[in-house]
Amino acid sequence: MQGRIGYIGWRLFQIVPTTFTIVLLAFVLMKLAPGDVIDVVAGESGGATPEYMAEMRELYGLNIPIWQQFVHYIVSLVHFDLGYSFRENMPVADLILSRLPATISLSLTAIIFALVVGVMLGIIAARYRGSFLDGMISVFSTIGFATPLFWIGLLLIVLFSINLRWFPVSGITTVGADYANDLSYLLDVTRHLILPAFSLSLFFLSMYVRITRSSMLEVYGQDFVRTARAKGLSEWRVIFGHILRNAALPIITITGLEIGGLLSGSVVVETVFGWPGIGRLAYDAVFSRDLNLLLGIFLFSSFLVVLMNLVVDLLYVALDPRIGGRRS
Structure with missing residues (x-):
């Protein structure tokens, strides 16, 4: 203790x-x-x-x-x-706080979508290792990992905003819209959020697929997994009750680093989609040479990275008490 x-x-x-x-x-x-x-x-x-x-x-x-x-x-x-x-x-603090809600909504939506979908795809790929399905998931993750965020954003705008007209091109709300109630406002923000959140999440989703698949394959051959199967547990119960729990440490690490580093990716996505968040504010500060503002944003994002690393370390201690016995 x-x-x-x-x-x-x-x-x-x-x-x-x-x-x-x-x-x-x-x-x-x-x-x-x-x-x-x-x-x-x-x-x-x-x-x-x-x-x-x-x-x-x-x-x-x-x-x-x-x-x-x-x-x-x-x-x-x-x-x-x-x-x-x-x-x-x-x-500067007031400026950052005024843009923080937009960045939080974009980042949390992206990280939750990437975490849920990426981990599930990684589980499926590990479960059916070497199959056609595993190959397709691996190809998808490779494409998502290698494709630049700005190119994905522009492609989505051309396809879904300009050609199909399903989603708005940019902004967080419709200019000049008269909202009847809070629900209509929330729906409008959600429509504007879908494309930038998906663009930002695709890279991280691909990382989750790779990390989850490799971590689970490392655990698959261990003795406690064979013991769980010998007890007559179903394969999916073995996966979620034993394998995924022991393969969670790398996933937690990636999640902490991604949350702390989302601002770097949001600079590109927020600029492409005109999303009024901290990333767009940093982009404008560079061109206006507003060093106080740029330094404040950099300090805020850096402190977020340090804080998330601390949270990850604390989660490590909670999941594996052996870690608390040594200092790194």
Whole structure:
């Protein structure tokens, strides 16, 4: 018991130096990039005098050394302040929170669909290993794994939005729609959600198929599986009651990493489908050189990855108590 508590405490302690290192590297890399938001504003306005640009940099604290800017940023983070978006003219935290519901709805829909369908296909492929069905599932997963997200999104738009007109092309709601009630609003959002969620889920679905199939095949030949069959249990009961449970650790690992890393994929999908989430916000921040906003989004997504890794470690301890006895 003490070993498990010590392991959990050690993993919690590692969040602090990990987060600090991420903030330091992200801050330095973004500050080393040429140009800033003042250059963008000056370019859009048709030009500005050097005196005006120097005054604006002094106003926003961009004229002091990088190490002083970093110290000020760390002090702000201690007070839960992610800074101010000069481009959007509002706090970065408020911007992220305003776009978070759209990204959560897209990401959760994609990960749930990928998890359920991918695991089921992986189970079927392992159950009928070497069959035609196994081959078809393997081909499908290979195609989904190798196809770029943006190409899938564009293909779905051309087929289902432009040709068949089954789903909207972009956005989260119909522009100018007058909703009679909350249900009609929810249905409209759902129609807009289907194509981007499927595009985002296809890559992860393919990973689930591969991981589930390989994990289950490793467990199939173990002694406890033969014992379960010898007791007269049906094959599907053996699969769900014994094999899948023992093959769950890799699936949990992938799920944790995917949830933490969904933002990278959502940048592409949200841009293609015009989905107003954090990924689209990051895309706009890059082109507007809004480094405060971009750094805040990067910090948020990085912290999400660190947090999900911690959750996965805790689940490992719950599923396999032996893990708590050693530190990695």
